[in-house]
Amino acid sequence: MDHEQRRRELAAAVWRVISRDGLDAASVRAVAAESGWSTGAIRHYFSTQTELLTFAAQLMMERVPERIRVHLGDASLTPFDRVIAVLEELLPLDEERRIEVLVFVAIADRSRLARGLDAARDAAWNGTRYLCRLAVAGLRGLPAPDELTGPLDDPDLEARAGRLHVIVDGLSLQALMYPRQMPPAAVRETLTTALREITR
Known part of the structure; x- marks a missing residue:
C-alpha cells in the first residue's frame, strides 16, 4: 500500500471516530484502535493530533469538489438544476455528507x-462562498468569478451570494442538528425556494 493510501485510510478512521464519539475522542490512540494500526505507525505520518485533524479536514474538502465537478460537467441538467445539485453537495442529505458536515463543524x-x-x-468558508457566487452569477448568465476569494463586481449580486451562503450554512446545521424536523426533502425544498427568490 502506498504512502498516500495509508494517509487516506487514517483520515477515514478519524472521520468515523469524530462522527461516532465526537472530536475530543479523536486522539491518536483512538484512531489507532479504529484503524487497526499502532500509535507508532500513526505518528510516523502525523506527529500531533492537530496534524491528523488538519489532514482529515483537507482530504474531506478535496472530496466535495470532485463530486461538484461531475455536476458541472453534466450537460443533461438545466442551469438551475445544476446549481441545486452543486449546492446540495454541501448539505447533509445522506450519510456520507452528514459525516462530512459533522466533522467540519467539529473542526x-x-x-x-x-x-x-x-x-x-x-478554506471551507471561501469554497462555499465561491460556489454561492458561482450560483448567483451563473443563473444571471454571467461568467464564473475569476478568483476563489474575490467578490463579484456587482454589489447587489455579491449581497445575494452572501445571503445564499447564510442559507446553505443554516440548512446544513438545521439538517444536522434537527434531522426529524428538517429531513432531506424539506432541506431540498427550502434550498430550491430560497435560490429562486435570491436569483429572480
Whole structure:
C-alpha cells in the first residue's frame, strides 16, 4: 500500500471516530484502535493530533469538489438544476455528507483554540462562498468569478451570494442538528425556494 493510501485510510478512521464519539475522542490512540494500526505507525505520518485533524479536514474538502465537478460537467441538467445539485453537495442529505458536515463543524469549532486548524476552516468558508457566487452569477448568465476569494463586481449580486451562503450554512446545521424536523426533502425544498427568490 502506498504512502498516500495509508494517509487516506487514517483520515477515514478519524472521520468515523469524530462522527461516532465526537472530536475530543479523536486522539491518536483512538484512531489507532479504529484503524487497526499502532500509535507508532500513526505518528510516523502525523506527529500531533492537530496534524491528523488538519489532514482529515483537507482530504474531506478535496472530496466535495470532485463530486461538484461531475455536476458541472453534466450537460443533461438545466442551469438551475445544476446549481441545486452543486449546492446540495454541501448539505447533509445522506450519510456520507452528514459525516462530512459533522466533522467540519467539529473542526471549525476546535479551530478557535487550535491555530493549526484555522486554515482548513477558512478554506471551507471561501469554497462555499465561491460556489454561492458561482450560483448567483451563473443563473444571471454571467461568467464564473475569476478568483476563489474575490467578490463579484456587482454589489447587489455579491449581497445575494452572501445571503445564499447564510442559507446553505443554516440548512446544513438545521439538517444536522434537527434531522426529524428538517429531513432531506424539506432541506431540498427550502434550498430550491430560497435560490429562486435570491436569483429572480
